[in-house]
Amino acid sequence: MGKIILKRIEHELEPFYQKDSKILILGTFPSPKSRESKFYYGHPQNRFWKVLSAVFNDVIPETISEKKNFLIKWKIALWDVIASCHIQGASDASIRDVIYNDLHFIINNASIELIVTTGKKADSLFMKRWGQDKSIQKITYLNLPSTSSANASMSLKQLIQSYNQITNCIN
Numbered sequence: 001m002g003k004i005i006l007k008r009i010e011h012e013l014e015p016f017y018q019k020d021s022k023i024l025i026l027g028t029f030p031s032p033k034s035r036e037s038k039f040y041y042g043h044p045q046n047r048f049w050k051v052l053s054a055v056f057n058d059v060i061p062e063t064i065s066e067k068k069n070f071l072i073k074w075k076i077a078l079w080d081v082i083a084s085c086h087i088q089g090a091s092d093a094s095i096r097d098v099i100y101n102d103l104h105f106i107i108n109n110a111s112i113e114l115i116v117t118t119g120k121k122a123d124s125l126f127m128k129r130w131g132q133d134k135s136i137q138k139i140t141y142l143n144l145p146s147t148s149s150a151n152a153s154m155s156l157k158q159l160i161q162s163y164n165q166i167t168n169c170i171n
Helices: 032-037 048-055 064-073 120-130 156-163
Strands: 007-010 023-027 076-080 082-087 096-100 114-118 140-144
Touching (some): 048 156, 114 120
Parallel strands (some): 023 076
């Protein structure tokens, strides 16, 4: 069996936010499908958009334009913890040699009241890099389960129940 070679991948997606964004949702790193579609949570099997639509009692956005309008309406910003890394496919477990995104960029340019990480890897990387940062510690923080289809242990109903915590944390 040959050695698996990890390729360094750069984050190609711009952070999505508005000045009035209140919620910053951070994934780990865009999947190959998201990078291909040029927007976050682009894999058709990822349950992210279904979950948020249920949480906010809204229509599931299908196109990138609809997704952006949904995020603007609900004052949600999207980005990832990682700016670049070595990774195999979409496997968070394979991530190595992380370079972090500068979260101050959004924190200083939006009205973030809540930071949410999606999944264990995003949480551990966020805490490693930003857990002691005083300006970020002032913001309410939640780690919620991954909406990826790889997280098959959680049903859509369970994910929606978890993500409903978001609405309890914002004004």
